Amino acid sequence: MVMGSSRRHDRPGPVCDDGAWLERAFSRVTGAPLVGGNRIRLLQDGFQNYPAWLRSIRRAERTVHFETYSFSDDHVGRVFAEAFVAKAREGVSVRLIYDWVGSLRKASRRLWREMEDAGVEIRCFNRPHPLRPHDLLHRDHRKLLSVDGTIGYVAGLCVGECWVGDPANEVSPWRDTGVEISGPAVAGLERAFAAIWAAASGHRRVTDLLPTPDAPPSAGPIALRVVAGEPRTTRMLRLDYLVAAAARETLWITDPYFAGTTPYIQALRAAARDGVDVRLLVPGSSDLPFLTPISLAAYRPLLEAGVRTYQWNGLMLHAKSSVTDGEWGRVGSTNLNLASWLGNYELDVVVHDRQFAGDMQRMYLEDLAGATELVLDSVGRRGRSRVNRPPQDGSANRPNVGRRRSALTGLSRRTSNLACGAVRIGNAFGSAMSDPRSFDFAEDRFIVGAGLLLLGLAVVAWFSPRTLTIPASLLSTWFGVALLVRGVAMSREARRKQLVGEINESQRSPAAPKC
Numbered sequence: 099m100v101m102g103s104s105r106r107h108d109r110p111g112p113v114c115d116d117g118a119w120l121e122r123a124f125s126r127v128t129g130a131p132l133v134g135g136n137r138i139r140l141l142q143d144g145f146q147n148y149p150a151w152l153r154s155i156r157r158a159e160r161t162v163h164f165e166t167y168s169f170s171d172d173h174v175g176r177v178f179a180e181a182f183v184a185k186a187r188e189g190v191s192v193r194l195i196y197d198w199v200g201s202l203r204k205a206s207r208r209l210w211r212e213m214e215d216a217g218v219e220i221r222c223f224n225r226p227h228p229l230r231p232h233d234l235l236h237r238d239h240r241k242l243l244s245v246d247g248t249i250g251y252v253a254g255l256c257v258g259e260c261w262v263g264d265p266a267n268e269v270s271p272w273r274d275t276g277v278e279i280s281g282p283a284v285a286g287l288e289r290a291f292a293a294i295w296a297a298a299s300g301h302r303r304v305t306d307l308l309p310t311p312d313a314p315p316s317a318g319p320i321a322l323r324v325v326a327g328e329p330r331t332t333r334m335l336r337l338d339y340l341v342a343a344a345a346r347e348t349l350w351i352t353d354p355y356f357a358g359t360t361p362y363i364q365a366l367r368a369a370a371r372d373g374v375d376v377r378l379l380v381p382g383s384s385d386l387p388f389l390t391p392i393s394l395a396a397y398r399p400l401l402e403a404g405v406r407t408y409q410w411n412g413l414m415l416h417a418k419s420s421v422t423d424g425e426w427g428r429v430g431s432t433n434l435n436l437a438s439w440l441g442n443y444e445l446d447v448v449v450h451d452r453q454f455a456g457d458m459q460r461m462y463l464e465d466l467a468g469a470t471e472l473v474l475d476s477v478g479r480r481g482r483s484r485v486n487r488p489p490q491d492g493s494a495n496r497p498n499v500g501r502r503r504s505a506l507t508g509l510s511r512r513t514s515n516l517a518c519g520a521v522r523i524g525n526a527f528g529s530a531m532s533d534p535r536s537f538d539f540a541e542d543r544f545i546v547g548a549g550l551l552l553l554g555l556a557v558v559a560w561f562s563p564r565t566l567t568i569p570a571s572l573l574s575t576w577f578g579v580a581l582l583v584r585g586v587a588m589s590r591e592a593r594r595k596q597l598v599g600e601i602n603e604s605q606r607s608p609a610a611p612k613c
Contacts, residue, residue: 120344127336128448130323136281137318138449140457144261147253147276148174154245155181162192163291165242167200167431170258171209178257179213186217193219195298197238198226200256221298229580236329238294239438240445241431242287248314250279250287252430252447254418273410273465275352275417277429277447281317285309286324290445293326320451327432327444334432334446335439341422342366345374350462351420352379357435358396367403379465382409401474408469421458426450
């Protein structure tokens with residue numbers, strides 16, 4: 099007999115309900131509560147998203163809040179600019195935020211000036227500042243529209259002609275996904291917009307933009323979370339890890355600039371090996387082809403573990419979404435890479451509803467019908483399957499690895515994902531030094547190119563040291579001055595707060611008695 103405890107252990111204790119602990123985990127990792135009473139509609143591509151956005155803007159009575167990474171001065175941009183100008187002239191408060199990097203060389207000063215002259219309030223997020231060079235790494239990558247605080251939109255689409263294509267010249271539109279939301283969750287969109295507006299305006303908070311406590315009213319039965327990602331919070335990174343770990347049957351992912359970290363790739367591999375039907379849909383061609391070798395290096399370990407990987411056959415796949423177990427769906431702006439997970443301001447909607455998840459599954463299978471599946475051939479290299487007909491019932495039938503092969507095609511990412519490229523480069527160099535036999539021919543070419551680049555830099559440094567030292571010195575000077583000025587300012591602010599605290603403390607303490 100064991101003394102010291104009277105508790106029986108001959109039968110298992112109560113187990114926490116799966117749904118309860120998972121909901122608690124979702125709330126903790128995202129920092130976003132589950133909000134019920136909403137109506138949501140899935141929107142596909144520009145031909146569904148843009149008309150819905152414009153219709154809501156033209157019906158606005160009080161406010162229009164619009165936030166985008168990229169705004170182009172083309173036909174589509176002009177249509178939206180005219181809609182903003184028309185509402186501003188009617189007395190509606192129209193506010194627009196665009197990112198400086200995303201809209202660089204796309205929108206003209208004339209376009210912004212025309213809207214501002216009509217009464218549209220415009221903020222540019224994170225212009226270059228000589229004393230804040232690190233701010234260039236933090237971009238506003240959100241795509242948000244909120245009208246009157248009652249209806250809102252979250253998507254992966256920016257504003258530009260590439261999302262509508264050019265049918266006359268047989269140019270297909272970019273594939274993308276968004277959602278329309280009505281109900282209490284729109285308040286979360288308003289709060290996210292207010293925070294960025296305050297940051298872009300140089301204020302800590304803009305209280306007049308915050309939603310009122312009693313708005314908006316219930317509009318439907320859907321429960322969802324508005325996840326507002328910010329630099330260094332890693333909300334979506336933790337959520338993506340949690341979803342990969344919690345998936346029981348299916349995990350279907352769409353991402354345009356996939357560059358998952360090693361832990362995330364291992365999480366997908368572990369899910370696939372545990373019997374989960376994991377699928378990844380990526381572009382077959384991208385807007386930055388020079389990043390192709392780095393991107394391709396991520397697929398081999400996924401394919402080896404049974405993760406079914408598909409390449410979109412259209413011009414460009416830009417959607418950022420996922421659907422899990424027919425229960426949860428995610429749509430928004432976050433890419434599966436370090437730039438989005440750690441560096442950018444992002445916005446996503448996580449929907450907990452079987453009907454919505456079913457709609458996303460059906461849309462995913464339709465997308466797979468226009469994609470080509472990558473497989474491993476008999477020597478372990480990636481290839482594209484000649485026959486691509488995904489199972490229409492959503493079953494988890496996997497191809498026999500090594501039985502099919504054909505030509506290799508690439509994928510690329512955007513410039514904001516260079517940080518993710520550094521991770522892939524590190525993994526590639528590590529493998530090259532420890533186990534060269536694990537490489538396929540795409541990675542071999544990358545390593546050869548990297549070796550030639552390093553040798554070229556060595557030759558330049560040997561014969562013309564100034565070519566490298568002068569830019570390095572200028573960069574170090576810039577960062578050094580910026581850090582010095584910031585440190586002095588922080589020190590002065592700390593001393594000022596200390597002095598104010600001492601004054602307040604002396605005013606609160608009783609006066610000493612006179613002798």
